[in-house]
Amino acid sequence: MMLLGTYSKEDNNCCSIMRPPILLFALLLQSAHSLQSSPPLAFVASRASKNCGSGVLRHRQQRTKQYLSDDDEEIIPINNDRSILAGESTFQKYGRPSDINSDSFGPLLPIAEAVDEVTGGWALTYADLHPATPRTTIGQAFLATNIFYAAGGLALGVQGDWFYGALTELAGIVSFIYHYSQLEFGKNRSEVRLALLVDYFTAGAALICGGVYMVQMGIDTIPIDALLTAVGASVCLALCWVWEFGYPYIFWHSLWHILSALTGYLIGQDHLLSTGG
Secondary structure, three states, X not given: OHXXXXXXXXXXXXXXXXXXXXXXXXXXXXXXXXXXXXXOHHHHHHHHHHHHHHHHHHHHHHHOEEEOOOOOOOEEEOOOXXXXXXXXXXXXXXXXXXXXXXXXXXXXXXXXXXXXXXXXXXXXXXXXXXXXXXXXXHHHHHHHOOHHHHHHHHHHHHHOOHHHHHHHHHHHHHHHHHHHHHHHHOOOOHHHHHHHHHHHHHHHHHHHHHHHHHHHHOHHHOOHHXXXXXXXXXXXXXXXXXXXXXXXXXXXXXXXXXXXXXXXXXXXXXXHHHHOO
């Protein structure tokens, strides 16, 4: 009896010792069964990532496509060279402006009408810079080139020629406003035409002042670097009128800003030296 009792007690202890591993094994079996009935977590994450990625890809593809025209159903990427270089100038596309009136130009209407009449409507048209805007990198870089006018005008003012320096500064400010509205509003807007007309005044005043300086100094005394930058600026401006649309216009007109500002500074500096300013 004692042996049997001892055996039963030891047997009970043995069972109590083995019970935790048995319970753990049962839990593992249950977990394995639940994993078989549902996909693993890594698999679910992988599928979710693939679905999300394909959705983003489809969204990007939709956003980076556009139609060449209303009649042409061929779809091309928005940054494809054909969508940039296949365009015509704004004047060729849309012809003479039809919104030159008192509501658009106010007291400047007689001047706007005269400019429009003399140039056959060309002078108050402007380039359509789509797809660039003031919020795109290219649009912002284009606007930033006006800082060369600010730098040149400030340098001339510090050296003593506040008049020509102020004209250069003003030309840069109005140029920034004009090109910002050009990027922001797009094609055929009276607000942009008004800014363009004012830009003619301010840029023309700076150019006339620089021309007077050149005559006073004598053409043969102008530094060769100023002549080279003047020729380069003129070529870039002419090319803006050849490719008067989109990225080509932005490229050539940016160079016009840089080279014309540099030309103005060099002429102003040489004028200061010649007059002992």
